[in-house]
Amino acid sequence: MSQIGIGFIGCGGIHRAHAPHVVEHPDAFIACAMDVNEAAVKKHQEDYGTECGTTELDHLLAHDDVDAVVVCTPTGFHPDAVIAAARAGKHVLCEKPMAMTVEKCEEMAQVCEDNGVILQIAFVRHYCNEWLKLREIIQDGTIGRPVVWRSVSGGSGAPTPWFFDREIGGGPFIDGAVHNYDWARFTFGEASRVSANLRKLKEATTAWDTGTAVVDFESGDQLIMVWSWGLPGFGYTVRADSAHDVLGPEGAITFPGDAKLSVRLQDGEHLVAFEPDTGADWFRRQMAHFVECVRTGEQPAVGAREGIEATRIAEAILSIGGEPGVVALD
Numbered sequence: 420m421s422q423i424g425i426g427f428i429g430c431g432g433i434h435r436a437h438a439p440h441v442v443e444h445p446d447a448f449i450a451c452a453m454d455v456n457e458a459a460v461k462k463h464q465e466d467y468g469t470e471c472g473t474t475e476l477d478h479l480l481a482h483d484d485v486d487a488v489v490v491c492t493p494t495g496f497h498p499d500a501v502i503a504a505a506r507a508g509k510h511v512l513c514e515k516p517m518a519m520t521v522e523k524c525e526e527m528a529q530v531c532e533d534n535g536v537i538l539q540i541a542f543v544r545h546y547c548n549e550w551l552k553l554r555e556i557i558q559d560g561t562i563g564r565p566v567v568w569r570s571v572s573g574g575s576g577a578p579t580p581w582f583f584d585r586e587i588g589g590g591p592f593i594d595g596a597v598h599n600y601d602w603a604r605f606t607f608g609e610a611s612r613v614s615a616n617l618r619k620l621k622e623a624t625t626a627w628d629t630g631t632a633v634v635d636f637e638s639g640d641q642l643i644m645v646w647s648w649g650l651p652g653f654g655y656t657v658r659a660d661s662a663h664d665v666l667g668p669e670g671a672i673t674f675p676g677d678a679k680l681s682v683r684l685q686d687g688e689h690l691v692a693f694e695p696d697t698g699a700d701w702f703r704r705q706m707a708h709f710v711e712c713v714r715t716g717e718q719p720a721v722g723a724r725e726g727i728e729a730t731r732i733a734e735a736i737l738s739i740g741g742e743p744g745v746v747a748l749d
């Protein structure tokens with residue numbers, strides 16, 4: 420098969436994490452780039468040497484060289500882009516969160532299925548050695564089960580205003596935390612219940628920007644998150660913007676860095692090493708998997724089901740709003 424032509428829909432921040440791995444891939448090339456902002460298209464073309472650049476989605480989708488697209492628009496615009504691409508017969512790698520609601524996610528999944536195109540969701544932690552090692556240690560039962568995963572994330576929040584828009588970005592409890600929901604599902608199994616206490620502290624936000632949320636899993640495992648994009652911090656954020664630990668009945672896991680996890684058991688601390696890698700490695704592996712799926716027709720390891728279920732948790736938490744509450748998941 421000749422090289423796979425990839426089109427970018429949205430040429431902002433995260434597309435820069437993907438684009439180099441298309442350029443360097445022996446079986447793929449960037450066939451076209453589209454963004455509603457002409458300057459973003461031009462910058463893409465300058466940086467990656469892509470001949471075809473457009474502000475019109477239809478133009479990109481009509482391009483014969485585009486076999487597949489990477490959707491990197493703000494989240495609220497993912498459904499329109501994915502559905503149009505699928506109807507045009509293009510395979511899709513869609514950034515996370517898949518969409519703002521389960522209803523939209525299900526529609527996207529259905530249209531992709533009906534049109535016989537692959538839909539991969541970019542939950543990049545599936546390609547990160549540290550997260551994979553954590554999962555392995557938990558699933559081995561090294562610290563016993565059930566576990567409590569505590570996660571604290573802070574800082575003044577995402578770089579562009581749309582992330583704070585309730586309809587388009589949804590704030591940290593969907594945008595950032597969806598990585599945690601997905602990872603927890605991947606490790607613990609299905610979620611059974613969520614509870615939350617959310618607030619808006621930042622002036623220019625229509626999304627909940629700060630609060631606490633708890634996700635209970637059928638396994639008895641629990642994810643507890645404290646998150647703020649609403650407090651300035653004055654230069655202070657929790658370590659690398661987030662800190663995690665996992666506590667079990669027989670031990671605890673912490674993240675000391677330096678390509679190691681610390682596992683504390685009754686007989687003391689054990690350092691568990693993993694192959695060091697960087698964000699660029701995760702995005703390269705993710706893109707390589709997508710290209711392989713497009714080439715072979717194989718279903719992606721992280722697909723619509725993962726996108727839908729992580730969004731289900733986010734949607735339930737956001738539905739609770741400012742009054743503390745609990746929602747059972749079916």
Ligand SMILES: NC(=O)c1ccc[n+]([C@@H]2O[C@H](COP(=O)([O-])OP(=O)(O)OC[C@H]3O[C@@H](n4cnc5c(N)ncnc54)[C@H](O)[C@@H]3O)[C@@H](O)[C@H]2O)c1
Nearest residue numbers: 429430431432433454455456459491492494496514515579
């Ligand atoms: N995997 C990760 O860890 C990660 C990190 C950051 C962002 N993201 C996700 O990636 C997506 C994009 O985030 P970003 O940080 O790149 O945002 P961004 O604001 O930097 O870029 C978004 C780009 O999309 C363009 N755009 C807006 N509406 C569009 C439309 N209808 N069609 C085409 N282009 C459009 C904008 O002009 C902009 O260039 C979001 O869903 C976000 O949650 C994922």
